[in-house]
Amino acid sequence: MINLNGKLVANDKASLSITNRGFAYGDSVFETIRVINGKIVFWEDHYFRLMASMRIMRMEIPATFSPEFLEKEILSLVKENELDTTAARVKFSVYREEGGYYRPKTKNVGYLINAEKLSQAFYELNEEDYIIELFKDHYINSGLLATIKSNNRAVNVLGSIYADENDYENCLLLNEKKHVVEALNGNIFLVKGNTIKTPPLSDGALNGITRKKLLEIIEKTDDLNLEEATISPFELQKADELFITNVITGVQPITKYRKKSFGNNVAKSLLSKLNVKAKLG
Incomplete structure (x- = not known):
């Protein structure tokens, strides 16, 4: 029904x-x-x-x-x-x-x-191989319209087809300034040392609910520093971790981007805290 x-x-x-x-x-x-x-x-x-x-x-x-x-x-x-x-x-x-x-x-x-x-009630960490690439055929236009969930998703659809054709689990989307904005199905976070970065909404990132909840969690975690700042594609291979967030998956660690492999310790910790937050409402 x-x-x-x-x-x-x-x-x-x-x-x-x-x-x-x-x-x-x-x-x-x-x-x-x-x-x-x-x-x-x-x-x-x-x-x-x-x-x-x-x-x-x-x-x-x-x-x-x-x-x-x-x-x-x-x-x-x-x-x-x-x-x-x-x-x-x-x-x-x-x-x-x-x-x-x-x-x-x-x-x-x-x-x-x-x-x-859904197959499970709360979020579970997926530790299987999750390989990504940049999708550069089309760009997200930064601005207010990019932050909302509308059914104008042509770039995401074409990016998904590109990922399927090239055996990637996901792709990262760029804005017209060639800054990393988000993944095909969620927001992107980059971990370097104790700092976690995610693109600001002004770059065209989706105003995701899970993104918002993780920002709240990170801000209250003493040993982590949060930056809402522009991410250059060149930063991706220097990161310790990359992960994607959305309301269905929760936190999805990325295991490999080009020649760089990533860990998932921070993603695992944040997913546990996100589950607590979900249970509490």
């Missing part, structure tokens, strides 16, 4: 118009959310990021879109799909209602929620 504008609909009965603006123009934003045993992980952060994304896209936020209402909509779907006693991945999409070509005729929105089972 999915939730389509507040109505539970069987997957094979659900449909969207061919003139849906999310499909036609990428006029849509979304949140990927983790639900554990009927509890939304980091719900407040997801809610406020969704509201901020809608404002950036100049969508009309319905009066009904309170945190309580949307939480109820999500959890009702999770329960209907019998996922309330396990872990679930939820995608909450908001699209502008159809009408107009490039210039929309309305700011009103519709929404779609779907849920699927």
Whole structure:
């Protein structure tokens, strides 16, 4: 079952118009959310990021879109799909209602929620080989639009195809200034000694929820220094560790980039702390 504008609909009965603006123009934003045993992980952060994304896209936020209402909509779907006693991945999409070509005729929105089972409730460290490369065919344009989760993901899609064709687990994306911005499916962190760096949002990095939570954890860890600073591709091979973060995987250590291999001690420690934070809400 999915939730389509507040109505539970069987997957094979659900449909969207061919003139849906999310499909036609990428006029849509979304949140990927983790639900554990009927509890939304980091719900407040997801809610406020969704509201901020809608404002950036100049969508009309319905009066009904309170945190309580949307939480109820999500959890009702999770329960209907019998996922309330396990872990679930939820995608909450908001699209502008159809009408107009490039210039929309309305700011009103519709929404779609779907849920699927996750294999584990909390984050587990993946220590298998994870080899990456830079994707240089296309660039992320730094700026506010790059920080939100919209369905304008052409660069990510093409980068994923490049990774598949060349046997990489992931690729790192660059902005128009050729600075490292993020991975195909999450934020990038670089560890050198006691310093952890991650690109600032002004470079075009996604405003990730897991990124935000790790920044909070690192700032409270006495033996680690945090820098939100531009990362040059030349810094990658000098790092002690590289890892990728997102709400589904948590922390994914990178084992190799070109000729350089990396450890995962800091990633392992941060993942443990992230799990604690997720359990506490």
